[in-house]
Amino acid sequence: MHVARSKDGEVREDKSGREGSVRVNKTTNTLWSANKLSFCQLLFSKNSLTIVHLCRRRSDGALVILKEIPVEQMTRDERLAAQNECQVLKLLNHPNIIEYYENFLEDKALMIAMEYAPGTDIFSLFFKMCKPDTQMPSGGTLADYIQKRCNSLLDEDTILHFFVQILLALYHVHNKLILHRDLKTQNILLDKHQMIVKIGDFGISKILVSKSKAYTVVGTPCYISPELCEGKPYNQKSDIWALGCVLYELASLKRAFEAANLPALVLKIMSGTFAPISDRYSAELRQLILNMLNLDPSKRPQLNEIMAHPICIRPLLNLYTDIGNVKMRRIEKPLSALQAGSHGRPGGRGTNTRTRGGLSGLSSTKMMHPLPLSSVYTWGSGISTPLRLPMLNTEVIQVSLGRTQKMGVTKSGRLITWEAPSVGSGEPALPGAVEQMQPQFISRFLEGQSGVTIKSVSCGDLFSTCLTDRGIIMTFGSGSNGCLGHGNFNDVTQPKIVEALLGYELDQVSCGASHVLAVTNEREVFSWGRGDNGRLGLGTQDCHHSPQQVSLPADFEAHRVLCGVDCSMVISTQHQILVCGNNRFNKLGLDKISDTEEPPSHCQVEEVLIFQPVQSAPLNVEKIVYIDIGTAHSVAVTEKGQCYTFGSNQLGQLGCSSRRTSRVPCQVPGLQGITMAACGDAFTLAIGAEGEVYTWGKGARGRLGRKEEDSGKPKAVQLDESHPFTVTSVACCHGNTLLAVKRNV
Incomplete structure (x- = not known):
């Protein structure tokens, strides 16, 4: 043959x-x-x-x-x-x-x-037989690599670098309903650079049907689980035991269970007796090994739980930038370009992902030189004129606001937050010392995100979500209403991966007051959190503490999502708009309106529980490139740069000169060349093509960024910038505004 x-x-x-x-x-x-x-x-x-x-x-x-x-x-x-x-x-x-x-x-x-796979034991022997004078190929098995270390322990980063690759491979195997059944360091191969690992030898793997279990006792004795020793049926949890043995071996350079004979080995395995792991390693790593080597299979973590473990997040997210025969440098687009489509306006300004601050279809002009450092301004809550926030010598390209949070994403992909200093912070003043004025806000980078590149951030009332450049979503803050998506209602202080979405690559995420929508690169939409008014688009008003896939028309290609306080929007690649939730004052454009006539009361839609197309002109006929939802009104920007508002006008937030109540969308007079806009509780903001900032509506407590009360007409806000600038991102929430600019070069 x-x-x-x-x-x-x-x-x-x-x-x-x-x-x-x-x-x-x-x-x-x-x-x-x-x-x-x-x-x-x-x-x-x-x-x-x-x-x-x-x-x-x-x-x-x-x-x-x-x-x-x-x-x-x-x-x-x-x-x-x-x-x-x-x-x-x-x-x-x-x-x-x-x-x-x-x-x-x-x-x-x-x-x-x-x-x-070069360098494995069998082919090392082959080289010796056929090419005795040839240098042995590098690589080999993970067992070879560990043996060559002698007693020199690996550093934790190296251990996790190998471990997460094995973890991802086993996750893929289990997703195919296959058990490996012989996972061990001898079956894990290294590339010639000893950076990439590959699982091999599926010779005794078992294909499961649905949730069936395997009974045959197979595998290498040192890695078999207690349930196999007892002759009990097992499923994926035995592979997780073997994975724990591999992780132990990486940390200890020796097997977890060894004995002079088989009965003694079985006794050790059944009692879970193994030498302690060196305390040079973190408590998290040591606890993870203990969890995986739990004698009770039901108490061993699932693979997706291990992937979401805090200790695995950084090596998982960094994995593909650190491995290979050449240290790879990923050519990344500016985040503003990743977050928006093309606008087509020569003087068009940068873009902003909707994060309680608007949804854009615009793109920024490609820069040929490094961007200068940006400025971030805030006003509202008693701050009547724009206040420049401390920047930590970095450039912020996207911002988001919640009820209690002010957050931004830097050009380098870090998450920055601005907080009011705690009362009584700082050293007590000495007698006779001059008391120094305390800053209104202090800035800091969010801890625990080393090595994670953040693409965008979105804030709800008391929680936040951030999206990485790998399409992984993490949430933190208050878990009320299940808005964190972790399958419970617990609060989380540090960003934690939403495990249910690990199998998807997320493109964009948006937060409402207490609910979340996310869209994948496959045009799938998921929602979770509070369900009142049908804001989740699931056909009910139930709350959900884990992501639920939303049913959309078959020909609808979801591109962006947008959450209001009690409603939601999905925008397609063709600029079609679907909405659900509370339509009070027609703030979602669900009333069927084709001209300037008010719809009769029996044709007015108050709320819908599933996503439905907008019915009010011009939303259903014009190409909308930017849109945002406030508490009781909304604002939209057309491809032509026109600004339309619709919803409540009780405080002049529609900008139509009067406070006439109408359910008909109106074009804001005097505004042309608008590129982005945002809504607060009862005020509106728009950005012009040259970076002009206009506000109108309720003026109490500094909402409009100038020292005056309510205004039914757009008026300019003055920023403390001596050089030409571009507004890159804006967010409004309740009575506050957060705005990022970059200086033009």
Whole structure:
């Protein structure tokens, strides 16, 4: 049998060769002659002989492994079952799993073609036999790597770098309803740079049907779980036990369970007796190992729980920037470009992700030089003119406001927050000392985010969400109404991954007062939190403490999401708008309006529980590029730069010169070339093409950023900027405003 690669890349057999032999392609570049290598793999239940062939792929000369598994004593059904198992293994497609290319049954053997991993024990032997003077390839197994360390313990970052790769690979395997059943450091391979790990040897893996359990006792004795020792059925939790053994081995450079004979080993495993882990490692790492090696399978963490563990977040998020044969530097677009589409206006200003401060379809002009440091201003809550906030020598490109939070994202992807200094903070003054004025706000970077690149932040009333550049969402703050999405109502002080969405790549997230909407790169929308008024779009008014997928029309491609206090919006790639929740004063545009006539009372919509298209012109006919929802009114910006307001006008927040109550959207007179806008509780803000800032509506407690009371007409707000600037982000919430600018170059 001559094994080669066909034109379509599949491994095929050629019976022109001598039966029972495998020949390497005879070319001038051939490095190896036709050799067979045999080794015995000791299983817990029986011995198995596997023959390994090293072949060269004709298409590109790459080396391919062909494993030959004798099946002489198998029945026809068993052979078909074995072949079917390999077909399923082919479905595994993960960078940390040895790739399977092809398999076929050849009379007396099951042949499996797979990726060649240099440096493993079997091929180290091959090198010695065939090329005694050639330097051994680097790489090998994780067991080899650990053995070479002697007694020199690994640092925690290295341990976690290896561990999270194994974790991701096993998560992929379990998602395919496959048990590995022989996870050990000898089956984990390292690349030649000893940075990337790959799980291999699925020879005794078990494919589960639904939530079935496996009963056969297999695997390497030192890694088998207590339930296997007792002959009990098991499922994925036994692989997690083995994963705990691997993590222990990385931390201790020795196996968790070893003994002189099998009965003694079983006794150690059943009692959970192993040497303590060095206290040089963090308490979190040591506790994670203890949790994974819990004697009770039900108390071992699930893989997604391990992935969401605080100690794994940083190595998971940094993983793909640190590995490979060359240290990779990711070319990243400015976050403003990631958060918006094209506007098409030559003088158009930068963009802003809707975070209680608007949703934009605009894009910023590409800068050819490093951006200067920006300024962030705030007003409201008694601050009647724009106050420049301390910046920590950084550039803020996006801001968000909650009832109690002021937050921003820096150009480098860090989360910055501004807080009022605590009462009585600082050193007591000495007698006779001049009392210094205390700053109104202090700034700090959020702790615990080292190595995590934040893409955007969105604030609710008492909680916040942040989205990483890897599409992972983290939430923290008050857990009331389940708005954190962690499956409970508990408060969280530091950002924690929303585990239920780990399998998705999130594009954007928006917070209301106590609910959240998120959209994935596959156009799926999820909602959770408080459900009053149908704001979650799930057809009920129930609260949900974990993400729920929202049903949308089949032809609707969700692009952005937007949360108001008690309502929600989803905007499509075609600028169509769906809304749900409280439509009081027609603030969502659900009333069917085609001109300036008021709809009759029986045609007025007060609330909807599922997402429905807007019905009020111009929202349903114009191309809306920016939109925001306030407490009782909304504002929208068209592609032409026109500004429309709709909803309550009790305090002149619609900007239509009068306080006439109307459910008909009105164009704000005197405003042209508007690029973005935002709504507070009873006031409105708009940004002009040259960076002008206009406000109108309720003026109490500094809402309008100038020393005057209510104004039904837009008037300018003066910022303390001596150079031309661009507004990059704006957010309004309740009676406050937060605005970020960058100086033009």
